[in-house]
Amino acid sequence: MTAIIEINELRKSYKSSPALDGVTLRVERGEIFGIAGPNGAGKTTLVECVSGLRQADGGTLRVLGLDPRTDRRVLLQLIGAQLQEAALPDAIKVAEALRMYASFYDKPADWRAVMDEWGLADRKNVRFANLSGGWKQRLFIALALVGNPKLVMLDELTTGLDPAARRTTWGLIREMRERGVTVVLVTHFMDEAEALCDRLAVIDRGHVIAEGTPRALIDKAGSDSLENAYFTLTERTEAV
Template sequence: MTVIEINGLQKSYKTHRVLEDVTLKVEKGEIFGILGPNGAGKTTAVECMSGLRKPDGGTLRVLGLDPQTQRAELLQRIGTQLQEAALPDAIKVAEALRLYASFYDEPADWRALMDEWGLTEKRRARFGSLSGGWKQRLFIALALVGNPEVVFLDELTTGLDPAARRMTWGLIRDMRDRGVTVVLVTHFMDEAEALCDRIAIIDRGQVVHEGTPGELISKGHTNSLDDAYFALTERTVS
């Protein structure tokens, strides 16, 4: 079942075209990765999917809904954690979960979610005192508090140490195992190879390659996604 369908998506900022004819589909229950260099349009694409940006052209449906004209309905069914997300340093973990739960008509039990994601011991800790790994654990719980069908995660593990990154990978897999469809923006090739069922590489505002990690590795005639990514993007530029 297709949960996200994009055809010919376009977006410009003044005279700079960020997205140019992006077309892709995301299927229910998969971790779909979006890779690409800085400035390629990855975050803008996700912001359009989640209703935060208005496209200039093309069609876009998430769970059968138009993110612009049906945004209120869509927000009740998705979870979003964008790259620049933050919370006030003074807010406590339990307060943040309770606050986010109040935004939804049928939220998850935020106390049970706090237990499930190992946050109970930090329930009275203030956001500003949390380590990077604990912050990411909280962000994932906040993205799930609305019982979403689709979750958008943008550069979730940037700045984390290797142990915290691995822990976060496990949390993302747990999300998928719960039946949640995950759209993951990342620039880490090892992360994409370890987590993603399928991947789209966006470069200069276009989807230049798409497939499973194995398919992209085969297409790049290499032994790793890291090497395949550079082989494929260099081939595209040339």
Template structure:
């Protein structure tokens, strides 16, 4: 399967220390690839580098053959992202947000079709502030897809959602892949990673401590579940 993201010995530091410390990863076209780990492990920084929002300190990084920081204008036309601190103005309406985001791209999808495909047409005139958490996440997914991306980065998409909304969001993520989009999913929920990811990297303290399919990671740790494997591989105790 073709590599769509190639990361080699990537590093990124802040005043508090190294957030990304020699990470090497490959993401294949058409898969859901998870980046899992505890809070502060470097997951968000890694995705911000891959989406062109931060310049790495060292190593090499290519997304769709492009340098995300140096070629970020070209790359932004080909990727979508829903990052951890995503928000919209309270007063903006669903249809207005989709129309505005579509205007950012040279070759966007028909925003009305995207709105319909993701079940948002009945909420076209609803203000962002009046949407439930689940509907806000559905809108963020639609916004990430309105540019016809080849790759979508989703950072902690289901944090704060109730169990029913989480399950619905999982179905939306699977549907993205079925539409031919490569998904990079950042999460610290192991049930989510086990349910969705074809492969994942477990990151701790800026380093990749294990990589493989959920089944491979469970076998490597000699555990009965991905959650147990996670605690064993990161040498952490269950909460």
């Protein structure tokens, strides 16, 4: 496989507090790669550095062969992202949002086709404030894809959704991968990571404390489920 993301000894601090402290990871083309960890572990900072939205203090980072610090403008044309604090104006309509986002890219997909493909055509004139949580997330996925990205980063995509909406969103994420898009998924739901991720990195206190397939992490922790393995791995870190 070919690496889409290569991270080596990445460091980022806020004042004197390290958010990332020597993170090394490799994400392969065409996989769903999960990032999990407690609140404040550094997950969102890592995604923001990969996206070019925040500059690391040290280490090396290559995304699609580019350096997000020096090639940010080029990189933003090749990636899509739905970050944790994503929001849209309440009054904007579905079709307006897709048309606006498409205008940000040099070679976007046909936003009308994206709207149809993701089941949003019947809601094209619905304002953002009037969409349910599940339909808002579907719109965010469509917005992340309207630029024809090779890589999409999704940060806590299903937080706040009811179980049915979460399952529907999982199907949309799998469909992204089937279309050849590499997905980085930040999640704190271990059932989600086990259902979707080809590989998973667990981050705590700015360090990668475990990495591998869900099955490998379960075996490493000597647990019977990924959720129990996650708690075992993070509790070991807390005890150090």
